[in-house]
Amino acid sequence: MLLTTLLWIVLSKVVLAQQNGDSVATQQTQVQQELQALKKDVVALNRALFVLEEDLLFPASTQVAVFVSLDIGRFFKLDSVELKLNDSEVVGFLYTDLQRRALEQGGIQKIYTGNIKMGTHQITALFTGKDNQQRDVKRAVHYSFEKTEDAVMLEIKIQDDSATHKSNFVVEEWIL
Structure with missing residues (x-):
């Protein structure tokens, strides 16, 4: 049942993509680009949190x-x-x-x-x-x-x- 539902969702997306003129490859490329941008944001956020943690734990005054x-x-x-x-x-x-x-x-x-x-x-x-x-x-x-x-x-x-x-x-x- 679950497999059928997942298959139906995937096929629906493929049909919608073809109706919209988008290819599956184009959508995959867009998803990969969004994923890379998200990874960069996570790395930048992690760096900022580390600096903030250092400032809070070890302020210059002490x-x-x-x-x-x-x-x-x-x-x-x-x-x-x-x-x-x-x-x-x-x-x-x-x-x-x-x-x-x-x-x-x-x-x-x-x-x-x-x-x-x-x-x-x-x-x-x-x-x-x-x-x-x-x-x-x-x-x-x-x-x-x-x-x-x-x-x-x-x-x-x-x-x-x-x-x-x-x-x-x-x-x-x-x-x-």
Whole structure:
């Protein structure tokens, strides 16, 4: 019964299309074009919703973001990082070989985004890895910063130092 009804509807549309001078192929092309336009609208709407969500969850007046970058990585092979904000652990991350290579090739990882009040804050990052002689190494970097009404963006750089054959851990505050 259902199959008969569907067949009748399809045949009716074909007959109406032929009566109107439209071919089935023309109608299919129009439907495909409308579908493509609808897909583009959905992608644009999804992008706008993502931006709105970011603005609502992390407004600039309270936002702090922390990034990690790695120089060449000759003197420190990064295994993991633990990030503390005002003595509270906010994130920990264990690196795969692929992620480490991406950082060694100039990538920058956004490791944390959060909200904080205005005032003075301290961030601590504890890095574990291996030195160039394959010994286990733990290094920490501490940084105090002032949160104002603007977003705070901090980059923790692991930089090779050829003079000492060690890596330096430096925090740089981005000026927006």
